[in-house]
Amino acid sequence: MSQAKAEQTGGCLCGAVRFKVSGAPLWAAHCHCTSCRRATGAAMVTFAGYRRAQFAYAQGAPQRFNSSPGVMRSFCGNCGTSLTYEGARWPDEVHVHLSTFDDPAAFAPQAHVYTAEQMPWLKLADGLPRHATTAPAAKPDRP
Ligand SMILES: [Zn+2]
Numbered sequence: 001m002s003q004a005k006a007e008q009t010g011g012c013l014c015g016a017v018r019f020k021v022s023g024a025p026l027w028a029a030h031c032h033c034t035s036c037r038r039a040t041g042a043a044m045v046t047f048a049g050y051r052r053a054q055f056a057y058a059q060g061a062p063q064r065f066n067s068s069p070g071v072m073r074s075f076c077g078n079c080g081t082s083l084t085y086e087g088a089r090w091p092d093e094v095h096v097h098l099s100t101f102d103d104p105a106a107f108a109p110q111a112h113v114y115t116a117e118q119m120p121w122l123k124l125a126d127g128l129p130r131h132a133t134t135a136p137a138a139k140p141d142r143p
Pocket residue numbers: 012013014015016017076077078079080081
């Protein structure tokens with residue numbers, strides 16, 4: 001994802017929690033799973049995946065919530081904005097909600113995952129690869 005800037009910043013709606021990421025993300029993808037939908041109140045959620053060393057909080061500290069076994073989600077304790085997803089399946093990755101970036105259009109998602117759980121009324125024609133659950137581990141577009 002060479003078009004990504006060297007550093008990106010982002011944060012929650014109220015501004016209490018700010019973060020920064022350095023370097024290009026490993027991948028970016030839309031997730032249609034039931035857990036993401038419930039956690040955010042959105043029909044689908046878009047993530048950018050980074051190595052842990054690439055991600056840091058710059059201001060404030062999020063609340064954390066164990067949303068399912070092996071999964072920790074973070075959000076702003078003041079305004080509730082969802083910020084990150086961390087899964088035991090990807091121990092060296094932080095999946096950041098792309099829509100919380102100051103420049104969320106900086107790079108484009110490459111795939112859809114958990115399409116088996118996609119809402120039937122959500123019609124998409126972006127032509128991106130679709131995976132019923134996660135993408136194969138060897139591919140860059142796995143969340
Ligand atoms: Zn906030």
